[in-house]
Amino acid sequence: MDLQKEITKLVQYGLDHELIQPEDKIYTINQYLEIFHLDEYEEPDISGEEIVLEDILKNLLDAAYDRYIIKSNDVVTRDLFDTRLMGVLVAKPSQIIKEFWEHYEESPEAATNFFYKFSQDTDYIRRYRIKKDMRWKVDSPYGEIDITINLSKPEKDPKAIAAAKNAKQSAYPKCQLCMENEGYAGRMNHPARQNHRIIPLTINGSKWGFQYSPYVYYNEHCIVFNGEHVPMKIDRNAFRKLFDFVKQFPHYFLGSNADLPIVGGSILTHDHFQGGHYEFAMERAQIEKEIQIPGYEDVEAGIVHWPLSVIRIRCKDENRLIDLADYILTKWRGYTDEEAYIFAETDGEPHNTITPIARKKGDVYELDLTLRNNITTEECPLGLYHPHSEYHHIKKENIGLIEVMGLAVLPSRLKKEMELLAECLVENKPMENYEELQKHIDWVHDFMPKYNEINQDNVMDILKEEIGQVFVKVLEDAGVYKCTEEGRKAFQRFIEIL
Numbered sequence: 065m066d067l068q069k070e071i072t073k074l075v076q077y078g079l080d081h082e083l084i085q086p087e088d089k090i091y092t093i094n095q096y097l098e099i100f101h102l103d104e105y106e107e108p109d110i111s112g113e114e115i116v117l118e119d120i121l122k123n124l125l126d127a128a129y130d131r132y133i134i135k136s137n138d139v140v141t142r143d144l145f146d147t148r149l150m151g152v153l154v155a156k157p158s159q160i161i162k163e164f165w166e167h168y169e170e171s172p173e174a175a176t177n178f179f180y181k182f183s184q185d186t187d188y189i190r191r192y193r194i195k196k197d198m199r200w201k202v203d204s205p206y207g208e209i210d211i212t213i214n215l216s217k218p219e220k221d222p223k224a225i226a227a228a229k230n231a232k233q234s235a236y237p238k239c240q241l242c243m244e245n246e247g248y249a250g251r252m253n254h255p256a257r258q259n260h261r262i263i264p265l266t267i268n269g270s271k272w273g274f275q276y277s278p279y280v281y282y283n284e285h286c287i288v289f290n291g292e293h294v295p296m297k298i299d300r301n302a303f304r305k306l307f308d309f310v311k312q313f314p315h316y317f318l319g320s321n322a323d324l325p326i327v328g329g330s331i332l333t334h335d336h337f338q339g340g341h342y343e344f345a346m347e348r349a350q351i352e353k354e355i356q357i358p359g360y361e362d363v364e365a366g367i368v369h370w371p372l373s374v375i376r377i378r379c380k381d382e383n384r385l386i387d388l389a390d391y392i393l394t395k396w397r398g399y400t401d402e403e404a405y406i407f408a409e410t411d412g413e414p415h416n417t418i419t420p421i422a423r424k425k426g427d428v429y430e431l432d433l434t435l436r437n438n439i440t441t442e443e444c445p446l447g448l449y450h451p452h453s454e455y456h457h458i459k460k461e462n463i464g465l466i467e468v469m470g471l472a473v474l475p476s477r478l479k480k481e482m483e484l485l486a487e488c489l490v491e492n493k494p495m496e497n498y499e500e501l502q503k504h505i506d507w508v509h510d511f512m513p514k515y516n517e518i519n520q521d522n523v524m525d526i527l528k529e530e531i532g533q534v535f536v537k538v539l540e541d542a543g544v545y546k547c548t549e550e551g552r553k554a555f556q557r558f559i560e561i562l
Contacts, residue, residue, distance in 0.1 A: 069110060074149065092153065099133070100128070100131065121149065160182065164178060179263060179276070188260050205536075210344070266308075282471060288337045293334055303385070306431070309337070310429070311424075316423075318337050318422050319422065321419060326462060344470045346374070354366045364378040364379065365388075367555060371543050372542055372543045407439055416436070418434060421468075436542075451463065456503070461475070488501065
């Protein structure tokens with residue numbers, strides 16, 4: 065492997081994607097010579113050679129390990145180093161911010177198009193890893209549901225896990241959503257971010273940041289986060305923040321995880337929202353029953369035909385939606401219906417909250433309010449309105465904002481388990497022989513009678529369909545009010561107190 069040639073190709077990649085300009089070429093090459101401890105350079109001929117970023121970085125990482133520049137060859141160490149390499153190609157924050165707002169003058173969409181492409185070109189979003197994610201759709205009584213198996217987050221090997229555990233603990237940055245991540249070199253227990261840039265926004269009169277998720281679970285999956293490390297809280301201000309963003313970027317939706325454990329997101333310690341340019345099944349779901357709330361006759365309102373319990377409100381004036389959302393939230397926070405097993409609190413611990421999602425349709429603002437409750441029982445210690453134990457073989461994790469909207473983010477282990485299951489079903493191998501398949505046996509026996517024949521050609525489609533249907537059941541488990549006559553009567557009891 066010719067190290068100088070790989071450096072030249074990486075610089076050429078930067079030029080091709082306009083991360084650097086021709087005037088930056090020599091300077092950039094010299095930055096790489098310093099990193100690789102090279103004293104001299106003679107430009108090799110790379111004409112006609114393919115410029116594939118993944119291959120270039122792999123070769124440079126191998127060279128760094130061979131030359132003892134990196135001490136370990138595990139995925140975390142390699143990711144820390146290749147992020148450093150990419151950081152050399154990335155302009156300072158002020159330049160990217162300037163370009164973003166220049167594009168914004170053309171249109172908000174032009175600005176996000178620029179920034180999304182930039183976040184991929186810099187390898188902050190690793191295109192070649194995202195491609196590995198499995199994605200498909202299944203039909204349901206609630207519309208077409210999205211299923212993904214997340215394979216883009218690399219699994220750490222035992223060495224990397226041990227190194228992270230032994231790494232010096234640091235409170236800088238306080239979490240992965242803090243402003244201080246921009247340009248940070250990272251460490252074994254915190255990702256490198258030299259290639260990461262943040263667009264500052266003003267939301268509800270304070271400083272916030274706009275960035276994309278490096279794992280992109282859906283198109284233009286963005287994160288909007290508070291400039292201060294303060295906890296998430298669903299309140300009147302949260303609704304105001306959602307609409308402050310949607311007014312600035314009307315082609316994006318923005319939503320929040322709930323602010324309680326079990327029904328909340330993974331990072332409750334830092335106030336943030338998630339959004340993007342994608343239409344989820346929940347957005348397409350129709351109103352099954354229109355409702356009118358006294359004092360808010362000018363606001364369209366209704367119960368959405370969706371497995372979770374959702375009230376949709378619509379109005380041209382977003383301030384009316386903020387007022388009504390705050391009113392509904394206040395009523396829900398204090399609401400108890402013992403017959404429906406909904407308790408506002410037990411032993412002083414609050415249980416009721418809301419997962420809100422805001423969007424703009426033409427000149428009308430729309431807000432979906434998903435009622436959540438995190439109570440646990442002896443039979444359901446992980447949460448009564450959480451995936452029940454018979455579905456844990458597919459999905460055991462919290463049902464957060466993305467799942468609420470109808471997109472399953474399933475664990476990477478499922479890919480291998482699907483392949484093994486397919487082999488067992490087609491070749492009549494006993495599933496009992498494989499430890500990782502034990503949890504799937506009852507489920508497989510339940511669905512097998514539905515199919516006249518399971519063969520090499522249809523087995524993966526069958527597994528995808530059945531996994532998708534399990535996720536639909538998981539969403540139904542997360543609904544506070546079920547889509548049954550009894551459930552709808554209980555939902556109506558809450559509506560009547562509004």
